[in-house]
Amino acid sequence: MSTESNKPPSRASRFFLFRNWLSLTGLVIGLGSLFSFLLLFVLDVLAPFGNPYMGVLIYLVAPAVLLVGLLLAGLGALLEHRRVLKAVTAGQSAAALIIDLTRSRDRRLFGYFVGASLVFLLVAAMGSYHSYHFTESIQFCGQACHQVMGPQLTTYQNSPHARVRCTECHIGAGATWFVKAKISGLYQVYAVACNKYPRPIETPIKNLRPAQETCEQCHWPKKFVGNLDRTYQRFLSDEKNTPYAVRLLLKVGGGDPTHGPVGGIHWHMNVGNRMEYVTTDKEHQVVPWVRMIDSQGVITEFRTPEFKDKPETFGIRTMDCMDCHNRPAHNFQAPDVEVDLAMALGKIDRALPFVKKNCVAVLTQSYTAEAEAMQKIATTLSQKYPDDPRVRPVIDEVQRIYRQNFFPEMKVNWKVYHDNIGHRNWAGCFRCHDGQHKTADGKKTIKANDCNACHTILAQGSGAQLDQLTPRGQPFAHPGGDTGELKCHDCHTGGPP
Ligand code: HEC
Ligand code: HEC
Ligand code: HEC
Ligand code: HEC
Ligand code: HEC
Ligand code: HEC
Structure with missing residues (x-):
């Protein structure tokens, strides 16, 4: 580097203090970020679907690098200032960095x-592009916060x-939700970092x-x-697993007369x-109160006999896909x-006596960690069927069921998240279709x-019974x-009956 020159730097240029290698590097880093x-x-x-974690990169990481760059530039200027002062007091020339391209060393x-600098800018651009794709990805959402969203x-x-x-599904397109998601994304990162998130979510x-x-963009x-x-x-919990x-x-069915009944x-x-x-x-x-407004504007109101309040006080909601399909991705x-x-x-041998009952029973015990569950499932089932080689695949299968549906670390299992699509294990459709919801005059x-209102029971039972189809439905x-x-x-x- 050449700092020797006969001419002192022009004081008119306020930036001469930044004319040193450290400051220049800092400025390049700043420019890169x-x-x-x-x-x-x-x-x-421009992305069709935004992503909350991008906020972390855009609003935290990039500015942090910018800050580092500016600090470096400032530090360079400070050191340069000292050097100039020292040189001036010593009566020497205080020339700043001058690059003379006629000299081969310079x-x-x-x-x-x-x-x-060019390589750095290129790497910065590539790096940001790749991290952009990474935060978009499924790995990031589910795995970067592994324990928290592992179950989902x-x-x-x-x-x-x-x-x-x-x-x-979680963000969708457009600017308003983009900003909302950014803000909640930042909060989520904070909640995870500080261990403040609820278990289960x-x-x-x-x-x-x-x-x-969201849904209707594809469906x-x-x-x-x-x-x-x-x-x-299904199978009964009897000895024969009937x-x-x-x-x-x-x-x-459907809801649009131009495309079907x-x-x-x-x-x-x-x-x-x-x-x-x-x-x-x-x-x-x-759901104690339901209101239906048809295309002619006719309003029909249903309520349960116990519900005497004004519905407005609870906040009226409009039914959409997720009122029934609330578990489309995390069931x-x-x-x-x-x-x-x-x-x-x-995969589970039906010839083993009481196998349905035993498997359900071992899955519904409470375990504190997955490792404990794996071990107890194995020991309990092998004790039930000692010396029976058919039990080995049963253990494997029951352990798989556990791993894919139970998450003790997050206190998550089927009991935590209800599924509204049917009416067997949860109220589901019967939240409204329970015979209690009536109009004020009691007429409707x-x-x-009517068990054949939503579905027709074509056949039931086992063996030959299943071959007798009843198109109009059977009780x-x-x-x-x-x-x-x-x-x-x-x-x-x-769980067990
Ligand atoms: C098909 C749409 C869809 C996709 C894809 C999807 N989710 Fe969900 N997610 C939902 C719905 C619907 C809910 C439940 C909403 C409710 O009941 O309020 C939900 C709920 C959640 C919850 C809250 C806890 C729970 O189980 O209800 C978390 C956390 C979550 N999703 C994370 C994820 C992650 C991580 C991914 C990607 C690996 C993902 N979701 C992909 C639709 C989706
Ligand atoms: C990005 C597109 C996309 C979005 C958004 C989306 N889905 Fe889907 N959905 C699909 C695809 C693809 C399938 C699988 C189709 C197949 O393979 O048969 C599917 C299948 C389904 C099925 C049939 C599942 C089954 O058991 O066969 C339901 C129900 C469904 N989606 C509901 C929803 C709901 C509710 C939402 C909103 C929370 C939603 N989808 C959001 C693309 C989407
Ligand atoms: C009084 C309690 C009770 C009610 C109410 C009840 N069930 Fe059951 N159900 C049982 C018992 C007990 C069994 C036998 C379970 C076994 O052997 O594993 C059973 C078995 C079944 C089975 C076959 C075996 C199995 O485990 O799936 C089906 C299907 C079934 N019930 C559906 C229904 C439906 C649908 C309704 C509502 C219309 C209903 N049940 C209401 C107690 C009940
Ligand atoms: C009243 C409850 C309810 C509402 C609201 C509802 N669905 Fe469904 N949907 C069902 C039931 C029940 C099924 C039968 C399949 C099942 O049990 O999973 C079904 C089936 C489907 C299927 C699968 C069809 C197939 O061929 O497998 C798709 C896709 C679907 N619904 C999408 C939607 C979308 C999108 C919306 C919102 C516009 C919506 N549903 C609203 C109850 C509902
Ligand atoms: C929020 C309340 C609510 C929920 C939840 C609900 N329904 Fe309904 N449903 C209604 C009302 C209100 C009507 C119209 C009442 C009538 O005319 O009898 C209706 C009507 C129906 C009809 C008759 C449509 C026709 O052709 O006239 C079917 C079938 C039906 N629901 C199935 C379901 C199924 C399946 C589910 C669960 C997946 C479900 N509903 C969940 C409120 C609800
Ligand atoms: C409001 C609509 C509705 C009514 C009324 C209704 N069901 Fe269902 N039922 C459903 C839907 C939707 C499913 C499918 C759930 C799913 O996709 O998992 C279902 C599933 C079932 C199943 C299979 C459950 C299983 O998982 O083994 C049985 C059995 C059944 N219904 C019996 C009945 C009986 C008995 C009645 C009369 C008391 C009845 N249903 C009334 C909507 C209805």
Whole structure:
């Protein structure tokens, strides 16, 4: 570096103090981070779906690097100031850095500096672009905060939406939600860093975006689905693990007269109708008041006899996809459902006496950690079937069920997050369709006791019984006899009966 010159630096240039290698490096770093900031900002604004964690990069990391750059520049200037002062008092020339490109040494050094700066800028740009993609990714959402969102990530990977990015349901497109998500994203990072998050994470999520702007971006609400033919293969908890199946024709239907007959379950989403309701509990499991406004503006109000309050005081909500499909990506399966499925698929040997009962029982014990659960599942089941080689695959399967649906570290299992799609283990549809919701004149009740209103029971039982299909539907034959006035979820909880 050449600092010797005959001419003193022109005092008119206030910036001569920055003319030293340290300050120049600092300024290049600062420039790099400014560049990354702008690049990330533009990328994030243009992206069809925003992402809360980008906020961390844009508003925390980039400014921090900028600060480091500016500090370096300042430090260089300070050192330079001291050097000049010292030189002046010693009566020497206080020339600042002068790069004389006619000198080969200066040329070489300057070349290095420019080269290194260019490489740095390139790396900064590439780095920011890659970190942008990383925070967009599923790994970041679920794995960077592994323990916190581990349960949601695992269930998501086993869901029909395993290939839909987290941000597409949780944030959606547009500027307002983008900013909201940035702010809550920063808070979430703070909550995780300071260990302040709730276990389990609470639902319903208060600021989840309305379905029109998320689900309906991919699923067209006008689509007519028609009927779905589903067989629910179950097993009793007796010694023989007696199979019992129900084959249902689910009348999903549609809500738009231009694309199919209006009716069935998706009738709620009738494009001309509006369905409103209030809930009196935090989990939205108690719905004492429902209002239906049809395309002609005719209002029908239903309420339960106990509910005498003004609905406005509870905040009126409009029904959307997520009032039924509240577990599209994170379905924590109940043990009885998972064990039945594994038995139907032959992964749990049905010939083992009481195997359904034993597997459900071992899954519903409370364990403090996954490792403890794995070990206890293995020892309990091997004690039940000593010296039986058929038990080994059963243990593997029950352990898998546990790992994919139970998360003791976050206190998460099927009991924590209700599923509103049916009515077996949770109130679900029966929150409104329970025979209690009536109009003021008592003439109209929300359909309830007609078991063939939402689905047609085509066949039930086992073996040859399942071959006798009844297109008009048959009355439900509950194994073990009629259950009277009780609701299904009064007895069925997902665990042992
Ligand atoms: C298909 C849409 C969809 C996708 C994709 C999705 N989620 Fe969700 N998520 C939801 C819905 C709906 C809820 C429940 C909302 C409610 O009940 O308030 C939810 C709830 C959550 C909750 C709150 C706890 C809970 O289980 O209710 C967390 C945390 C979460 N999601 C994280 C994630 C992560 C991480 C990913 C990506 C790995 C992801 N989500 C992908 C729709 C989705
Ligand atoms: C980015 C697009 C996208 C978004 C957003 C999205 N889905 Fe989906 N959804 C899909 C895809 C893809 C499938 C799987 C289709 C298949 O493979 O059959 C699917 C499947 C489904 C299914 C059928 C599941 C089954 O068991 O067969 C339901 C129900 C569903 N989505 C509801 C929702 C709800 C509710 C939301 C909003 C919380 C939502 N989806 C958001 C793309 C999306
Ligand atoms: C009243 C409750 C309810 C509402 C509201 C509702 N659905 Fe459904 N939907 C169902 C039921 C029940 C099924 C039958 C399948 C099942 O049980 O998973 C279903 C099935 C589906 C399927 C799967 C069809 C298939 O071929 O597998 C999709 C996709 C779907 N709904 C999307 C939506 C979207 C998008 C919305 C919002 C516009 C919505 N649903 C609103 C109850 C509802
Ligand atoms: C928030 C309250 C509410 C919930 C939750 C709800 N419904 Fe409804 N549903 C209604 C009301 C109100 C009507 C109209 C009442 C009537 O005309 O009998 C209705 C009507 C229906 C109809 C008849 C549509 C027609 O063709 O006339 C079906 C089928 C139906 N619901 C299925 C379901 C299913 C399945 C679920 C659960 C996945 C469900 N509902 C959840 C309030 C609800
Ligand atoms: C308001 C609409 C509605 C009414 C009324 C209704 N169901 Fe259902 N039912 C459903 C839906 C939706 C599902 C599918 C749930 C799912 O996709 O997991 C279902 C599932 C079932 C299943 C299979 C459950 C399982 O997981 O094994 C049985 C059995 C059943 N219903 C019986 C009945 C009986 C009996 C009645 C009359 C007391 C009845 N349903 C009334 C909507 C209804
Ligand atoms: C009085 C309590 C009670 C009520 C109410 C009840 N069940 Fe059951 N249910 C049982 C018992 C006990 C069994 C036998 C369980 C076993 O052996 O594993 C059973 C078995 C079943 C089975 C076959 C085996 C299994 O474990 O899945 C189905 C399907 C079923 N019930 C559906 C329903 C439906 C749908 C409703 C609501 C319409 C309902 N139950 C209401 C107690 C009840």
